[in-house]
Amino acid sequence: MNIAVIQFPGSNGDQDTFHLFASGLGLPTRYVWHKDATLGGADLVALPGGFAHGDYLRCGAIARFSPIMAAIRAHAANGGLVYGICNGFQILCEAGLLPGALIRNACLEFRCVMCDLSVEPSTAAFSPAALGPSIRLPISHGEGNYRIDDAGLSRLEANRQVLLRYARNPNGSIGSIAGIRNERGNVFGMMPHPDRAFERFHASRDGLAVARAVLASRFPELEKRTA
């Protein structure tokens, strides 16, 4: 098992995501610079939070042109795991690896708060049965208002691609959606931060179970081992 955490120049959650996997789950984890062309044989590619290229225009809009994105697309096309957190989720949507888009919070302000989230029945590993009916994770974003057209929303719901919903919608997201996966089940994205909910002193440690659930979508043996 080998985790690659992508570093864009304005990534600021890169250490958080690195330590979620490295310290929290004890997995071999390394950084990959956005100008690199290859991932170097990663099992899971994580795109961390931050402001990849300043994101003054539209979050993630420039990042999808970073050289590493071609390798990430190829990795996803081969069925490899890709996981975007916060800005990483925004980038995956901009890159077309996940459906929909994220726009300015309905309150027009940045929000950094703890959220109760309902776990949706999505995959065997990502389900209320596996994770419990609800978890708590913090959000920390100004543009986490998830948008998708009606047809797209119907497809998401019909395919059970919604992973998490906010119990109290903090940003105006349609259907209170906080996280989704692609249809195939190997690309994941969410606005809440499991990478800031895993240390002993954190208000919630549910981030560990969420990270395991993402990994277990591809590596069911991990779920058994670390359960």
Add this chain to the structure above:
Amino acid sequence: MPTMPAAPLPPNPDPVLNQPITPELVKKHGVLPEEYAAIVEALGRPPTLTELGIFSVMWSEHCSYKNTRPLLKGFPTEKLGPTADFGRVLVKAGEENAGIIDVGEGWAIAFKIESHNHPSAVEPFEGAATGVGGIIRDIFTMGARPVLLTNSLRFGELSSPVTRRLFRGVVAGIAHYGNCVGVPTVGGDVYFDRSYEGNPLVNALCLGTLRHDQIRRGAATGTGNPVYYVGAATGRDGLGGAAFASKELSEESQADRPAVQKGDPFMEKLLIEACLEMMAVPGLVVGIQDMGAAGLTCSTCETASRGGTGIEIELDRVPQRETGMNSYEIMLSESQERMLVIVQKGREREIEAVFAKWDLHAALVGSVTDTGRMVVRQHGITVADIPAPALTDQAPVYQRDAREPAYLAVTRAWTPAGLPDLDAAGLRDALPRLLAHPTIASKRWVYRQYDHIVQHGTAVEPGSDAAVVRLRLGDREKFIAIANDCNGRYCYLNPHRGALIAMVECLRNVVCSGATPLAMTDNLNFGNPYKPEAFFALKECVRGLAEACRFFDVPVVGGNVSLYNESREGAIDPTPTVAIVGLIEDERHITRQFARAAGDRLILLGGAPCELGGSQFLGLFHGLKTGDAPAVDMPAEKRLQDFLLAQIKAGAIAAAHDLSEGGLLVAAAEMLFGAAPLGADIDLSALAAPRLDALLFGESQGRVIVAVPPARAAAALADAASRGVPAADIGAVAAGGTLSLRTGVAEAAWPVAELRRAWETAIEEAMKRPGLD
């Protein structure tokens, strides 16, 4: 090094730059006639316009501390007593951009607070944002990775639409910058008082970590070493900002908008990473300094002066984002996100490669010389040639006149004798109203806009007495507690005592979180020093801070002075903001202010002296800002803090909360606003109290309420008695959601949910009304 008198400069073909220096021009630069004479003497000839501009910013209060330097000398800058495994001062205040303190294991922290008051008054969003950017640069310039931010804010009353506009803009600006750059804003303090109407205070603090061997200096050494300019291009923004910050705000201040800079946090993020990467290369960087106040001017003459060298720069090589900028504009620009780096000669390629990786400019603009002079050239002509020390060490120093303001005799003599005491109905109403006062109310509206959890090290989030953040020191972990504080109302009523209170209360906050205090940084926000009453307040406050620093052996690692904080209403309340950092070596000692379990005993430490002077209660219920500030007993305070820390380390303290604005009952209520839905039964009938209002809402110092598991209570009380710390069991945490109170003369009860709603939503509700644009 001796410096030669300056050669006459050639005439400049640009008629603007070549204009003769008239007394009007000198006055316009805020330079006094006697200061101008000193400039002519230092140069041995009249200055050019560019040189006059350079002197005016370097000799402004903001850069030179000319009115405060003699006072600041009273601060202890080193530990007076022996240091344990940590706490030694590695870089002292005033030596560099920020002081540095040892935290053990070969690691250290750098931290400092700085003001951006005037820019924020004129342009709140950009003013506050660039304040954050500036203080972050001061920290990574030292070689440290920034790991946390806090801020200290003061505004007028929230009922004013102007205040709401400023408040909204300042908070959004801090959020915009801090969130993007990826440094968590973990704490701070916000006060609302009429005296800040139109002149808000925005003080921002940054703390970073580094290994001892990573400490960098802002000195230009090594003749012939190349001087690099890195970061954003220079524009006309922020022209003369340091001089702008050194005068009073007025109707015309809006016309000073060009003196407010625009921030680019993404550029700052790139600079942090590129500079830390560059500094990690052994021997590559000789010296480094950010271009903050007075921009290119300050960074060049200060590095040369510190290095005992000279520096020559060629302005045609400075990256510029506007065309046709003259030397005056380039030298005085305060465009943000720029750094000056002195590199080891022959290793230019290495620094250029680092900056290319981050897609940043690294322009070679000059070199270090052995002349002791700062020489600036543009278009092949020398436009400035100044002995570097004349701009820095030899800047003028003034001893201003101080006179006690007349009002102090009146306020000091005040007693509450003429005021009716609280009755039962008044008591029922008073608690929720005090909790809803914006100064006391939850600052959730503020901190939910700040990313306070990035870097995943925040152990105690905003809302408790002090923020606590984990430091990764190699493979070890330690925790830093940080609090900032200053009640300007106390300083208005008694400047010396108000400053003592700022210190002891800030220390108490840090100790309540389980930390051993390490060091402090201060931000002195005062009025016009030429007014003897304002200077009196400044002098008395500095005396108070210095006295408390010595008593508690807490060295000052640096800080900032912001004078001329006046608007139409007059001077602000004297506000010597204090920030104190403490160290927690064991995660189990982290303590929060929130009660955790029903049945825990509530113990009041420090007694109930029942002082009403300067309280929020007097302001809110009687419209009074009067009386003397509460008394300070430093030996008693020390005993209390030592006791508390010992009990925390012994594992006897479930929660600890300092008594501050709003007094005893407000503090007790605030302990119930944590995650667990709890109440409390409080019985104060054993406490002697001449007045109910003073007992419940007086703001006497040196007090803490602790929650102690019942099995530990007797031992804790006995230990307090043996150490001479007044301690009284005043009740217990209760399972129901009710706060019930009994005193010798009254009884009352409140649903905690109702109190919490009043406290939690007060600012949000106030901010729903549109601000004035």
